[in-house]
Amino acid sequence: MERERLAELLEAVRRGACPVDEALDRLRALPYEDLGFARLDHHRSLRNGFPEVVFGEGKTTEQIIAIAERLATASDNVLITRLAPGPAEHLLAAVEGFEYHALPRVALRRARPIEPRGEGTVLVVSAGTADLAVAEEAAITAELMANPVERLYDVGVSGLHRLLGERERLWQAAVLIVVAGMEGALPSVVGGLVDRPVIAVPTSVGYGTSMQGLAALLGMLNTCASGVVVVNIDNGFGAAAAATRINQRR
Numbered sequence: 001m002e003r004e005r006l007a008e009l010l011e012a013v014r015r016g017a018c019p020v021d022e023a024l025d026r027l028r029a030l031p032y033e034d035l036g037f038a039r040l041d042h043h044r045s046l047r048n049g050f051p052e053v054v055f056g057e058g059k060t061t062e063q064i065i066a067i068a069e070r071l072a073t074a075s076d077n078v079l080i081t082r083l084a085p086g087p088a089e090h091l092l093a094a095v096e097g098f099e100y101h102a103l104p105r106v107a108l109r110r111a112r113p114i115e116p117r118g119e120g121t122v123l124v125v126s127a128g129t130a131d132l133a134v135a136e137e138a139a140i141t142a143e144l145m146a147n148p149v150e151r152l153y154d155v156g157v158s159g160l161h162r163l164l165g166e167r168e169r170l171w172q173a174a175v176l177i178v179v180a181g182m183e184g185a186l187p188s189v190v191g192g193l194v195d196r197p198v199i200a201v202p203t204s205v206g207y208g209t210s211m212q213g214l215a216a217l218l219g220m221l222n223t224c225a226s227g228v229v230v231v232n233i234d235n236g237f238g239a240a241a242a243a244t245r246i247n248q249r250r
Contacts, residue, residue, distance in 0.1 A: 056083030076112035120174030127156030137236030181205025184216030191225025
């Protein structure tokens with residue numbers, strides 16, 4: 001249950017608009033709900049600030065729909081990552097309010113208006129168009145986590161003037177998520193231009209010796225630019241979650 005929804009429920013009880021028994025019934029699934037094949041962590045939003053996110057790969061269509069239905073009941077906004085188009089089509093038909101973004105393979109439900117908060121803007125930067133699936137996963141996740149988000153795409157080091165022409169946007173961002181495949185050089189360049197946190201995301205884009213993103217990952221881990229941290233290969237979601245904690249720190 002999201003913090004805002006729980007606050008509304010407690011306020012309704014305080015006013016006498018909601019009977020205590022009804023409130024207890026709505027809270028009975030906390031801290032988790034056992035579906036047999038999954039234990040849904042309805043308490044996560046209260047602990048971490050955002051509801052449990054569903055990883056779509058490896059789950060059957062029926063499991064995804066069942067999980068989505070229960071999360072939609074407990075939380076206003078729901079995020080499912082790495083969801084293939086086939087299961088996504090069935091999900092949209094079965095559960096009201098979901099939308100699907102095919103490029104990053106993300107399904108989401110925005111039942112409550114999202115009020116952006118935080119220190120400033122999360123800027124998602126991608127090296128090339130081939131990196132957009134991961135970059136969009138990061139951008140959409142950061143938006144759903146209530147960050148103001150901007151995008152700066154296709155500014156890789158093979159045409160460095162494209163990045164340098166956008167230096168003002170780099171300097172104005174509160175947190176930067178930099179997504180790159182191939183040799184993974186872009187986060188090092190960005191890290192040398194800004195005094196803000198840079199979260200590097202290696203992608204599995206590249207020719208044979210890129211080793212499905214391992215070359216980019218190692219290049220980013222070995223960066224000489226200070227203030228650059230690295231998440232796992234293709235992990236746009238993880239980068240967005242980290243950027244949220246930085247941007248919305250108390």
